[in-house]
Amino acid sequence: MRAHRTALAALTTALVATGCAPVTADDVQGGPRPVGEVTMVVPFGAGGGSDIAGRAMAAGLTAADPTLSITVDNREGGQGAVGYSYFLGKRGSTHHLLATETSLLSLPAGIDVAFSHRDFTPIAKVGEDYTLLVARPGSPITSCADAVEQSKQRRVLAGISGALGPDAVVFTLMQRRAGADFDRVPYQSGSETMAAVLGGHVELASLNPSEVIGQLRSGRLTALCAFAPQRYHYPELAHIPTAAEQGVPVSFAQFRGVIAPGGLDPRARQYWIDLARRYAASPAYTDYVESEYLQPVTAFGDEFTAYLRDNQRLLADVVGR
Structure with a gap:
């Protein structure tokens, strides 16, 4: 860093x-x-x-x-x-x-x-x-709260697009406010970070909806939570719970x-x-x-x-x- x-x-x-x-x-x-x-x-x-x-x-x-x-x-x-x-x-x-x-x-x-x-x-x-916490389908991590708890017990790799990007801020807030302990892997862009999740090189990423909507539609990725103060009103995203709903008090835009x-x-x-x-x-x-x-x-x-x-x-x- x-x-x-x-x-x-x-x-x-x-x-x-x-x-x-x-x-x-x-x-x-x-x-x-x-x-x-x-x-x-x-x-x-x-x-x-x-x-x-x-x-x-x-x-x-x-x-x-x-x-x-x-x-x-x-x-x-x-x-x-x-x-x-x-x-x-x-x-x-x-x-x-x-x-x-x-x-x-x-x-x-x-x-x-x-x-x-x-x-x-x-x-x-x-x-x-606001960003979404995403993982591959079939991941042992199935929610935002689950991500926090598993990071305390084992090594969980989280991809970030730059040390000062909004996704890095989100993971820092999860660490400070919920006690998470992720190992961060930096990439040059959101697209590289998404590719790392898809390829199994990291388990998690925090990506903007517009970056990841195609992968969510195709079922190649799943959204675990939204780091927003309330759920999205867009039909494609309305089912995704907020981090706060899962006991993780993090919201950052x-x-x-x-x-x-x-x-x-x-x-x-x-x-x-x-x-x-x-x-x-x-x-x-x-x-x-x-x-x-x-x-x-x-x-x-x-x-x-x-x-x-x-x-x-x-x-x-x-x-x-």
């Missing part, structure tokens, strides 16, 4: 030193509101949940204001650190947005990076993404949202907030939320800022250095 954090810290320090520090005024597209082309930075690779969120928000915001053209720019690496460090250099720009999620908080809490959520302008939280660069003109900030509200009231937003099995919990502007502040405290306690 220490080596992993050191490598990430070195990466982000190098990024800032080699040109990702705040840019000059000539490079900034400032002003009261954006006009024309806008870039939506996604700090992860194509095809994952963050990429899907970024593309859905880009399309939805464009539909809400057809005078804009929003393109997606994937800048992956360092569990999101590369993209956020690049975005740090767009201070004051009205023509850049970033599809944000929990790494905005977990990276500064867990390693030395040059940014925190306070360096950016929160625009909107568009949903919450990866949020999905959008931020603008720091130092933004207040008029541009209000423009983006108003546009995000229009998107959240549109059929396109409903389609995105339902296709990804999100909880449609929104927050805008100052409310989103307060959410980030409160969750930063939680993550600092769970993954803090």
